[in-house]
Amino acid sequence: MEQCYSHTEKETISMQEFTEATQEDECIQLAITAFRTGRWHEMVHNLSRRTEEARHTLATLHHVRQVLSVSSEGCLFRGLRLVVPQSLQLRIVGLEHAAHQGIVKTKARLRCKVWFPGLD
Numbered sequence: 001m002e003q004c005y006s007h008t009e010k011e012t013i014s015m016q017e018f019t020e021a022t023q024e025d026e027c028i029q030l031a032i033t034a035f036r037t038g039r040w041h042e043m044v045h046n047l048s049r050r051t052e053e054a055r056h057t058l059a060t061l062h063h064v065r066q067v068l069s070v071s072s073e074g075c076l077f078r079g080l081r082l083v084v085p086q087s088l089q090l091r092i093v094g095l096e097h098a099a100h101q102g103i104v105k106t107k108a109r110l111r112c113k114v115w116f117p118g119l120d
Contacts, residue, residue, distance in 0.1 A: 011095060013088060019073050025085035027054055028076050031061040035068055035076075057086070060117040081115040089116050 022028050034043040044062055047055045061068070061083075069077045076083040084092055092114060097106045110119060 021085040021087050022075050027057040057117050078115045084114045084116040
């Protein structure tokens with residue numbers, strides 16, 4: 001099985017698990033739809049109907065829309081970095097932090113591989 005994210009060999013996140021989490025993430029799916037249709041204005045117009053967290057995520061994705069792309073597997077990228085579904089964010093941070101290199105190095109290493117609102 002192809003690994004999507006791994007810091008140690010003991011625990012990994014497979015590409016299948018990552019893809020499934022992406023498909024279940026409402027904000028990422030709305031952004032993918034807006035990306036494919038070019039209808040970002042509709043997504044932004046409907047932000048008031050969302051929770052505060054969803055509004056923040058969608059507004060952030062809208063802000064970086066020029067550098068977003070979608071893989072053939074349906075995963076969202078910001079440049080070369082995978083956009084992490086909300087359900088996997090803490091787990092990925094935990095995997096990277098397991099090396100005990102401190103918050104600055106942990107975030108720097110994460111920024112090379114993945115992205116989600118609040119990471120930068």
